[in-house]
Amino acid sequence: MNPRPSLASRIGVGIAVAAVLIFTLFPVYWMISSAFDAKASSGGQSLLPQEFTLDNFAFVLTDGGFGTYLRNSAIVALVTVLVSAVVCLLAAVAVARFRFKFRTTVLMMILVVQMVPLEALVIPLFLQVKSLGLLNSIIGLMVVYVALSLAFGIWMLRGFVAAVPVELEEAAYIDGASWWRMFRSILLPLVMPGLVATSIFSFITAWNEFIFAMTILGA
Template identity: 65%
Template sequence: MALVAFAVFPAYWMLTTALDADAATRGSRLVPTSLTGENFARVFTDGDFGRFILNSVVVATATVAISAVVSLLAAVAVARFRFRFRTAILVMILIVQMVPLEALVIPLFLQARTLQMLNSLLGLVIVYLAFSLPFAIWTLRGFVAAVPQEIEEAAYMDGASWGRMFRSVLLPLVAPGLVATSIFAFITAWNEFIFALTFMQDSELYTVSVGLRTFFGQNTNDWGAIMAASSIITVPVVVFFVLIQRRMTSGLASGAVKG
């Protein structure tokens, strides 16, 4: 119980400070004296967070969708088919995951500049895919490999094509892994700061993380508005995780293999 309280308290403090009418003088009070929504209204009117949220939604949605499709097909390829350099590809996937994020900022910046993808949401999506795909492919490979090939062969014997087998048999069984990798891709795209700050020069293309940094610099002493902006950034991640968690549970149940 103490660990739960320790983990939840920062979120409680952030949200109550955002709703506190006297946030500037709150001090160590655990309960706000009065509640107000002015801090949230100010974030959208003065901070232009509506645009930042829209940009982040576009980037995160594209990252999750493309990552899910590409990683699933790649995982099926490396788990089911035997081809040349298969082991080398798996090793390369692991090596990419070991490279520190900071070491890739300058190389990717130069490459994006050469390809004229700076100050572009598409360029940001491609960068996030580069970080999401190795983890997703390696994770989904384990889910695909765990599915007995006899199940696929039984579907073929019943007259199903590869596409029908993939859609009706394999996909439901690997759905929990697909959901887990989608959560990782969404969080990566939503919370990432370094590349979003480096790649974007136009304030209209800022994502929420860069927008929060800009808003904090303009309102250093207004803790109510800063906490409101932080809450707005945090809520979509929590909501997305709660919604996906239900699908993950149902996927685990429907994907159970009975012997």
């Protein structure tokens, strides 16, 4: 039987938990408090709002262009998910099922790309987008986000495709199914969990990313 913790230890644990909660939740409280405080924009905000106002929300929803930014973010994220899902799935099938020259080299290049920090890609991708004439365009931003999602998506989906027994595909061919029918009825349902996971990753990448959006759209 374990001994019951002493009162001092329980108090210490309670204080530690309270400190962690305050440290974690205070920024959230400060953000909400600033949103409703009329003096927040002038630097006169206190711990508790002195003058309650909704003008900050009105500014964001009208003059701040929040609706436009939200629409653009949603469009870019959804297009990135759709394009990267299709390209990653087809590329994963190619590297997992087909034997071609430099196949191992392609896989190693995909793995190496994931090791490069995003900050190191800002200038090269900026120059590429500039050469394509897509600066200050959400199409250029979509191209960048799709490119950033491909390496992880292809590598992850390759594992899911390789895990599908080849015998299932061969059985479909024996039954007279075409490649497209086999892909649609057998391979795609089996790799759907991986496709969903990579799509979520692509969406989060496109939705949360700021550096490339600021660089390409603010050029």
